[in-house]
Amino acid sequence: MISRNIAVLSWILFSCFSFAYDASAQENVGQPKGERGKPNPLKNVYFGEQHMHTVNSPDAFAFGTRNTPDDAYRFCKGEPIKIHTTGETVKKKTPYDWCALTDHAEYMGVMPLLLKKDNPLANTEIGKMIASGDPKQGEAAFQQIITSAAINTPISYMIDAKVMRSIWDEQKKITNKHNEPGKFTTLIAFEWTSIPQYQNLHHNVFFRDDKGPDVQFSSFDSVKREDLWTYQEVQRSLGHENFSIPHNSNVSNGLMFPPRTSYGTQITKEWAERSAANSVAVEMAQTKGASETNPSLSPNDEFAGFEDYYHNLLGSGGVVGKVDGSFVRQGLITGIGFQEMLGANPYKFGIVAGADTHNGASDNEEFNYFGVHGNTDKTPEVRLSSQGSVAGEPARRFSSPATTAVWAPKNTREAIFDAIKAKETYGTSGTFIRLRFFGGWDYPGDLLGDREFVKKAYAGGVPMGGDLPPHPAKDFAKAPKFAVWALKDPNSGNLDRIQIVKGWFDRGYAYEKVYDVVWADAQNRKVDAYGKVAPVGNTVDIKQATYTNNIGDSQLSAVWTDPDFDPTHHAVYYVRVLEIPTPRWTTYDAKKLGIDPPQDVAPTIQERAWSSPIWYTPPAELIKRPAHYYGLQPFLP
Amino acid sequence: MTFNLRPLARGLLREPLLHFILLGALIYLAYGLTKKTSVDPDQRTLTVTASEIDWLESSWRKRWNRSPTPEERKGLVKAFVRETILYREALAMGLDKDDTIVRRRLAQKLEFLSQDLLQPSTPSEKELRAFYDAQRDRFRAPDLLTMSHVFFDPDQRGDTTLKDAEAAKEILSEHADLSASQKSVGDPFLLQKYYPERSNAELSKLFGSGFSDAVFKLEPGQWHGPVLSGYGVHLVFVHDRQNSPEPDFAAVKEKVRAMWEEEKRRELNEAFIDGLLARYKVVIEDKSAGKQATSALGRVK
Numbered sequence: 001m002i003s004r005n006i007a008v009l010s011w012i013l014f015s016c017f018s019f020a021y022d023a024s025a026q027e028n029v030g031q032p033k034g035e036r037g038k039p040n041p042l043k044n045v046y047f048g049e050q051h052m053h054t055v056n057s058p059d060a061f062a063f064g065t066r067n068t069p070d071d072a073y074r075f076c077k078g079e080p081i082k083i084h085t086t087g088e089t090v091k092k093k094t095p096y097d098w099c100a101l102t103d104h105a106e107y108m109g110v111m112p113l114l115l116k117k118d119n120p121l122a123n124t125e126i127g128k129m130i131a132s133g134d135p136k137q138g139e140a141a142f143q144q145i146i147t148s149a150a151i152n153t154p155i156s157y158m159i160d161a162k163v164m165r166s167i168w169d170e171q172k173k174i175t176n177k178h179n180e181p182g183k184f185t186t187l188i189a190f191e192w193t194s195i196p197q198y199q200n201l202h203h204n205v206f207f208r209d210d211k212g213p214d215v216q217f218s219s220f221d222s223v224k225r226e227d228l229w230t231y232q233e234v235q236r237s238l239g240h241e242n243f244s245i246p247h248n249s250n251v252s253n254g255l256m257f258p259p260r261t262s263y264g265t266q267i268t269k270e271w272a273e274r275s276a277a278n279s280v281a282v283e284m285a286q287t288k289g290a291s292e293t294n295p296s297l298s299p300n301d302e303f304a305g306f307e308d309y310y311h312n313l314l315g316s317g318g319v320v321g322k323v324d325g326s327f328v329r330q331g332l333i334t335g336i337g338f339q340e341m342l343g344a345n346p347y348k349f350g351i352v353a354g355a356d357t358h359n360g361a362s363d364n365e366e367f368n369y370f371g372v373h374g375n376t377d378k379t380p381e382v383r384l385s386s387q388g389s390v391a392g393e394p395a396r397r398f399s400s401p402a403t404t405a406v407w408a409p410k411n412t413r414e415a416i417f418d419a420i421k422a423k424e425t426y427g428t429s430g431t432f433i434r435l436r437f438f439g440g441w442d443y444p445g446d447l448l449g450d451r452e453f454v455k456k457a458y459a460g461g462v463p464m465g466g467d468l469p470p471h472p473a474k475d476f477a478k479a480p481k482f483a484v485w486a487l488k489d490p491n492s493g494n495l496d497r498i499q500i501v502k503g504w505f506d507r508g509y510a511y512e513k514v515y516d517v518v519w520a521d522a523q524n525r526k527v528d529a530y531g532k533v534a535p536v537g538n539t540v541d542i543k544q545a546t547y548t549n550n551i552g553d554s555q556l557s558a559v560w561t562d563p564d565f566d567p568t569h570h571a572v573y574y575v576r577v578l579e580i581p582t583p584r585w586t587t588y589d590a591k592k593l594g595i596d597p598p599q600d601v602a603p604t605i606q607e608r609a610w611s612s613p614i615w616y617t618p619p620a621e622l623i624k625r626p627a628h629y630y631g632l633q634p635f636l637p
Numbered sequence: 638m639t640f641n642l643r644p645l646a647r648g649l650l651r652e653p654l655l656h657f658i659l660l661g662a663l664i665y666l667a668y669g670l671t672k673k674t675s676v677d678p679d680q681r682t683l684t685v686t687a688s689e690i691d692w693l694e695s696s697w698r699k700r701w702n703r704s705p706t707p708e709e710r711k712g713l714v715k716a717f718v719r720e721t722i723l724y725r726e727a728l729a730m731g732l733d734k735d736d737t738i739v740r741r742r743l744a745q746k747l748e749f750l751s752q753d754l755l756q757p758s759t760p761s762e763k764e765l766r767a768f769y770d771a772q773r774d775r776f777r778a779p780d781l782l783t784m785s786h787v788f789f790d791p792d793q794r795g796d797t798t799l800k801d802a803e804a805a806k807e808i809l810s811e812h813a814d815l816s817a818s819q820k821s822v823g824d825p826f827l828l829q830k831y832y833p834e835r836s837n838a839e840l841s842k843l844f845g846s847g848f849s850d851a852v853f854k855l856e857p858g859q860w861h862g863p864v865l866s867g868y869g870v871h872l873v874f875v876h877d878r879q880n881s882p883e884p885d886f887a888a889v890k891e892k893v894r895a896m897w898e899e900e901k902r903r904e905l906n907e908a909f910i911d912g913l914l915a916r917y918k919v920v921i922e923d924k925s926a927g928k929q930a931t932s933a934l935g936r937v938k
Contacts, residue, residue, distance in 0.1 A: 047842075064745060064749070066749065066752060066753075070895075078838065082903065084752060093846075094841070094842055095838065095842070115753050125695060129692070137692070140692065140696070144695075144696055144699050147699065147700060148699050148700075151700060153699065153700070153702055155699060375745065432842070434827055434828070436827065448825060449825055451820065453825075485827050486827075487826075487827040487828065487868065488867065488868065489867070490843075490844055490845030490848070490866055490867025490868060491845055491846075491867060492867075520792065549867075553792040554790070554791070554792060554867070554868040554869055555790070555792075555826070555827055555868065557825075557827075
């Protein structure tokens with residue numbers, strides 16, 4: 001901190017003596033007047049939601065959700081909408097800049113369609129059951145639909161190409177209607193709901209163009225990710241540029257980041273390249289839990305296991321999946337292991353985070369939580385009860401929705417899409433923390449005091465989601481430098497600390513380490529004998545569900561050099577920013593009811609942001625390949 | 638080793654709780670035997686119709702992708718009969734009464750049904766126009782503000798932050814060249830120093846709502862502050878404020894129509910509930926006075 005203060009001081013002194021007008025200064029501060037909506041080459045951050053369900057998802061319909069795609073888009077834009085399950089009017093405190101709806105491709109829009117008069121399915125068996133007006137038959141019809149989706153055996157006439165096409169066209173139309181270039185972006189998207197033997201392999205698929213594909217790809221077509229990639233490649237060749245984003249690796253039973261293909265064979269270079277080209281990002285957190293890492297995988301990380309209350313494999317009736325292969329940090333490190341072994345990284349993911357709400361809204365603000373699964377958790381009473389809710393977990397174990405931040409030159413469909421594809425994104429647990437992260441070889445120590453910080457950071461390195469430029473020749477002792485700057489959400493808690501998480505492979509073994517880079521209240525918080533920074537404290541009044549921002553800082557920044565750098569090791573670095581503790585949504589609900597918060601979830605949480613990684617690949621002549629990669633290859637004695 | 642149970646048994650027999658339980662069980666049994674708890678005789682014929690069997694079979698096919706064997710078919714029908722009889726008996730015993738889940742489920746069913754069936758009519762041009770006229774402000778584009786600011790970081794400066802900002806305001810006010818003078822004071826900050834043409838909502842996203850409301854009230858052409866945000870202390874220079882004109886009706890017609898429909902749908906729904914409510918006299922007992930107070934609720938909330 002001392003060096004930073006000197007930097008600030010020298011910057012102030014320097015600027016006092018240079019009063020001449022500096023035109024280039026404008027570039028750091030944004031666009032001149034009259035340029036509203038013009039691209040900013042130094043990029044703006046756009047907060048948004050890339051994972052929401054509406055009445056058009058059959059499970060959401062079954063939960064009683066009647067909010068439409070139109071409602072969902074309007075909610076994201078900051079307009080008040082009525083939640084149909086309660087009649088309550090809800091409105092975001094801070095609106096989103098962009099939003100994508102990801103209704104399930106399986107039976108998308110079929111349920112609400114069946115209720116309409118003159119629907120094209122009126123003459124089918126299910127259609128007749130519903131038209132009969134007999135509630136028993138109607139109920140049974142919907143149950144049949146849900147069951148057939150759960151066991152992945154479609155009712156053939158319900159996925160009739162003509163009907164599905166008309167529903168999908170309608171979904172695309174409403175999505176395009178809400179896309180306002182420069183103001184608010186929507187993306188055409190759907191969810192491929194693959195879940196072989198209850199192992200979650202769900203991916204959302206997003207498109208860059210306004211036309212979108214003619215057909216979606218559903219788990220009825222295939223549950224294998226290789227087949228999803230083929231669909232994506234075919235659509236790309238037809239002019240529908242796209243990518244996919246997997247989610248809930250935490251309940252994938254190891255299926256999300258496996259060392260094998262879906263056919264059980266060893267991953268090849270071609271497989272790794274296809275994976276990286278089609279699945280560009282992964283969700284770090286959402287309402288069904290955070291997926292960063294698990295305490296058993298990261299025993300030295302005291303912040304591991306964040307919002308890790310949701311365990312059941314979906315639809316399994318209470319089976320808890322295995323941890324190995326199910327968490328993002330491990331997946332990223334597995335990826336660089338394959339990079340070293342094969343020369344291609346199958347798990348080269350940018351970081352996003354999402355809602356996965358099934359109520360046509362995304363209540364990412366902890367203090368503004370109104371449930372996520374329709375009737376199953378619509379009131380504080382049912383939300384806090386110990387009764388099993390969706391997938392058998394009590395509703396209180398679900399997290400409030402998370403958020404994706406995108407660095408893009410402007411707010412248009414193309415710019416947002418391209419930025420996610422380039423991985424210049426980060427995820428947050430729901431708050432709007434602003435985060436810059438750059439990696440390079442020659443950043444000066446006073447970079448952060450520089451008025452042209454962002455411009456110089458781009459010029460001298462790469463932003464989050466990038467590959468470090470080649471190691472400077474003949475100076476292999478040189479370690480990479482990372483510039484990181486975080487600013488708090490003005491409507492949330494102060495910042496506790498910035499950490500950099502590093503993963504690497506050495507002689508066939510995976511390693512990880514978490515570094516505290518810069519922390520708030522630094523004069524009172526020292527590093528202890530174990531290298532840990534003291535906790536920031538906790539100001540939350542649990543009974544009143546309030547906190548005060550008299551601990552923590554509003555912004556933190558540093559230029560950090562990797563102290564353990566070995567130029568022969570492949571490495572991956574990402575940033576984690578922690579806020580000070582604030583009340584969890586369950587604590588706000590408990591306050592409303594005048595009761596104590598539930599015991600099995602923490603009453604306070606440290607909201608956080610996770611950046612997309614920056615990767616380091618050694619020059620070819622330095623790479624040493626061991627005889628065996630542990631965990632990536634079958635063990636040969 | 639033997640164990641004498643007799644004293645224990647004798648003790649139990651003298652236990653008042655046991656007498657109480659036995660007496661309770663006796664009363665319950667007597668009540669059960671005397672009260673008619675079975676279904677009406679004419680309801681006691683259970684016909685499993687051909688269409689119900691069809692439905693059972695098709696559910697089976699959906700699940701297993703084949704028809705049931707005769708054995709399985711028998712089992713399906715047997716289970717259906719069992720369920721139906723239990724259901725009828727449960728109804729006759731009044732088990733549906735005062736059951737929270739049953740109550741809620743039925744209320745929901747009617748609510749969904751009404752929501753799905755009540756559709757507003759198509760509005761006339763005149764209606765839309767009137768709707769628009771009544772609330773023109775809602776359709777006006779937001780006013781835009783152009784501002785510069787300097788940030789003072791309380792985490793760095795502590796108790797002197799406000800004083801520092803006041804002092805800096807004097808320096809800033811003396812310099813004509815804004816961009817240069819802005820450089821000489823304040824602390825590094827991640828956000829931009831200059832924001833052209835931003836709405837209140839946009840500034841609120843960046844600085845928090847208290848800050849944006851405050852700067853929209855400031856006079857253009859001079860330095861103001863200190864203004865507080867969620868981050869700390871700011872000095873603000875307002876360059877310009879553009880009040881946006883009222884839009885042309887034709888340009889916002891689609892939006893007007895959408896809002897009109899939304900409002901109508903809400904009205905229809907509420908009218909439906911109010912209509913139901915009108916058929917009832919609602920009596921709410923006053924807990925403290927122990928008296929009954931009749932209350933005409935305008936609507937269910």
